[in-house]
Amino acid sequence: MVIESQGISMLSVVRGIIGITTIIGIAWVFSTNRKKVHWATIGKGLLFQLILALGVLYVPFVQAFFEYGGKVFVLILDFTKQGSEFLMGDLVDLSKTGYIFMFQILPTIIFFSALTSLLFYLGVIQKIVYGLAWIMSRFLKLSGAESLSVAGNIFLGQTESPLMIKAFLEKMNRSEIFLVMTGGMATIAGGVMAAYIGFLGGDDPALRQMFAKHLLTASVMAAPGAVVLSKILFPQTEDIDKNIEISKDKVGTNILDAISNGTVEGIKLAVNVGGMLLVFIAFIAMFNYFTNNLIGRYTGLNEVIARITDNQYDGLSLQFMLGYLMSPFMWLIGVAKEDMTLVGQLLGEKVIINEFIGYASLGKMQAAGAFTYEKSIIMSTYILCGFANISSIGIQIGGIGSLAPGKKVWLSEFGFRALLAGTLASALSATFIGMIMG
Numbered sequence: 078m079v080i081e082s083q084g085i086s087m088l089s090v091v092r093g094i095i096g097i098t099t100i101i102g103i104a105w106v107f108s109t110n111r112k113k114v115h116w117a118t119i120g121k122g123l124l125f126q127l128i129l130a131l132g133v134l135y136v137p138f139v140q141a142f143f144e145y146g147g148k149v150f151v152l153i154l155d156f157t158k159q160g161s162e163f164l165m166g167d168l169v170d171l172s173k174t175g176y177i178f179m180f181q182i183l184p185t186i187i188f189f190s191a192l193t194s195l196l197f198y199l200g201v202i203q204k205i206v207y208g209l210a211w212i213m214s215r216f217l218k219l220s221g222a223e224s225l226s227v228a229g230n231i232f233l234g235q236t237e238s239p240l241m242i243k244a245f246l247e248k249m250n251r252s253e254i255f256l257v258m259t260g261g262m263a264t265i266a267g268g269v270m271a272a273y274i275g276f277l278g279g280d281d282p283a284l285r286q287m288f289a290k291h292l293l294t295a296s297v298m299a300a301p302g303a304v305v306l307s308k309i310l311f312p313q314t315e316d317i318d319k320n321i322e323i324s325k326d327k328v329g330t331n332i333l334d335a336i337s338n339g340t341v342e343g344i345k346l347a348v349n350v351g352g353m354l355l356v357f358i359a360f361i362a363m364f365n366y367f368t369n370n371l372i373g374r375y376t377g378l379n380e381v382i383a384r385i386t387d388n389q390y391d392g393l394s395l396q397f398m399l400g401y402l403m404s405p406f407m408w409l410i411g412v413a414k415e416d417m418t419l420v421g422q423l424l425g426e427k428v429i430i431n432e433f434i435g436y437a438s439l440g441k442m443q444a445a446g447a448f449t450y451e452k453s454i455i456m457s458t459y460i461l462c463g464f465a466n467i468s469s470i471g472i473q474i475g476g477i478g479s480l481a482p483g484k485k486v487w488l489s490e491f492g493f494r495a496l497l498a499g500t501l502a503s504a505l506s507a508t509f510i511g512m513i514m515g
Contacts, residue, residue, distance in 0.1 A: 081451045082514040089411065093512025096410035097123070100501050100508065104309040107497060113312040118218050122305035125216065126298050130509040133294045140290075147289030150271050151278075154285065157188040157271075182272045183351055187343035189268035193233070194339025198332060202232055203323045206241065209300070210321050217304050220317035222246075223253045227260035227300050234268075235261025235464050236476030241323050246481035254484055255311040255491050255498075256304065258473055262465040262499025263303040264296050265432070268343065269350075276436050277443065277458070291455060295462035295506055302502035310498050311491075350433060357430050358437075365394040389418065389447070396438075399425025410504055411511040416453035420460065427461050428500055431468060435461040452514045459507035465499030 101119070105111060132139030161184040196202045209228035213219055219227070222245040229238035239246060239257055249257070265273070270292050278285030329335030369392045373379035379392030390397040403421030412420045419442060427435035439457050448454050464472075470492035478485040 079446070079448055079451050079454070082455075084515045085513050086515045089512050089515040092411040093508055096508035096512070097505065099406075099409045100306075100505050101309065104306050104498070104501055107494065108310055108312065110312050110314065113314050114309050115218070115312060118308055119305050121217055122301040122308075125301040126305075126506060126509050129294065129298050129301075130506075130513050133290070134510070134513050143290045143294050144286070146293045147274075147286055150267075150274055150289045150293065151282070151285050153189060153192065153271055154185060154275055157185045160184065160188060179351060182275050183347040185271045185275055186268045186347040186350060187340060189271045190343025190346060191336050191339035193267055194329070194335045194342070195332065197233075198329055198335035202229075203241070206232065207321060207323060213300065213304070214319055214321060217301065218313075218317075219256070219304065219319075220249075220253055221319050221321035222249060223256045223260075225321060225323060226257045227264075227303055230260040230264040230303075231296050231300055232267050234266035235264075235469060235473055237266065239477050239480055243480040245322075246477070247483050249481075249484070250313075250315045250317075251487060251491075252308070252311045252313040252315070253317070254487050255495060256307040257477065258488065258491055258495035259307040259310075259498040259502065260300065260303045261473055261477075262469055262495050263299040263306075263463045263502035265292075265462055265464065268346065269433075270296065272350075273436050276440050279440075288458060291458045291510075292462060295459045295503070298459070298506040298509070299463060299502050302505045303498065305505065306498040306502045310494055353431060354433055354437070357434055361395055361430075361434075365396075368393045368395070386418070396422045396426075399429075406504075410456075410508045412453055412456060413450045415449035419447060420453055420457050423457050424460050424500075424504075427463075428466055428496070431466045432461050432463065452511055455514060456507040456511045459510055460503050462506070463499050463503045465496055465503060467496065469499075470496060 105114070108114060129139075133143055134140075164184075193202070206225060206228045209231065210221070210224040213228060214221055214224040217224075222242040225242050226238050229241050232238075233240075238261065242257075246254075246257075273292055274285055274289045277288040329338050369379060373382070373393030382390050382392055382397055386397070390400070397418075400418035400422035403425050404417040407417035407421045407424070408414060423435045423439055423442075426438055439454070439461065442448060443454055473495070474485065474488045474492065478488050
């Protein structure tokens, strides 16, 4: 039985402050210019996240807004199901075939990609992004171009959002380029967000609605979080242009062309996701086979690990290594000691492989009743939210580099630091949520 959240308390506030201080401290240690960190901007970014977290958990009209956004994503899942049933019939009926990733999740990516392309063609996304960018530019003292990119990442992927500012990329300074990269690492695109809702919620309407709300909140909270971590790791020391101007480039010549282009891109993404999951899960199984059967069995480590973890892990495996490697950091940001190895495992899987593997593991753990506290499940949802994994470094160098060839050297130079910033940004959002949930 999962223990429900008891609400904010003095202990949860203290744990939260420890977590926030730890994350900010790690970023400060790796900063390129510690003396130039603009702490007023950092404070405003943290306040922005705190207000969002409090609003989602305690303020009715803010809750209603994010719940409505969540319902939109759930509705999109239902629309996708109609198209999937036409193509695959009973294969998408969970009551008859059970959960099959290829049939339940991948079609969502394709449809949402087409929908996003349509909304981009119609200018809907640009208007929403412009409003968010205006707020962030004024409130957090960002340039117009970098605020557009970060705001766009709430809805678009790490290589799609920079399309809105491609005319400015070659003119951006090092701190601005770094924020573009960090924003891409810290947030998730709408298409995969819808897929994660299906991942975690399955066919349960209440669960899908709950995860939809938190995933949407996580992506929104990650935007100011990305700014906070980016501007500590790479402070802004040059004059900036606050002009906010979105590129007029379209994704098609007409509505049907836009939908067609989005569908093709969605198919590519779905095939890519499916292929990566197949290969990486197989590699994990192969790694675990050798560690468990060759090292763990003959050294007696398997029995020791099973005993000290109360059979949470059955022997030496990648999951065990990641869980225990990350568990001290998990405790510092407020995860309960009973669940810190599980959440640590999820973060490790996300960083070294990808967030899809992490969310797949989270879904299995939740279904198996592995977690002791509800708060750990919700914090995991926030920790995994974002594209901060090693392969994203190559994706950004290739994607953003194709839009701004003159910045490829910088993109390569900033890769691992942007990965750190994106990872810490997601952890920062989880810390705020965990602190308030209690």
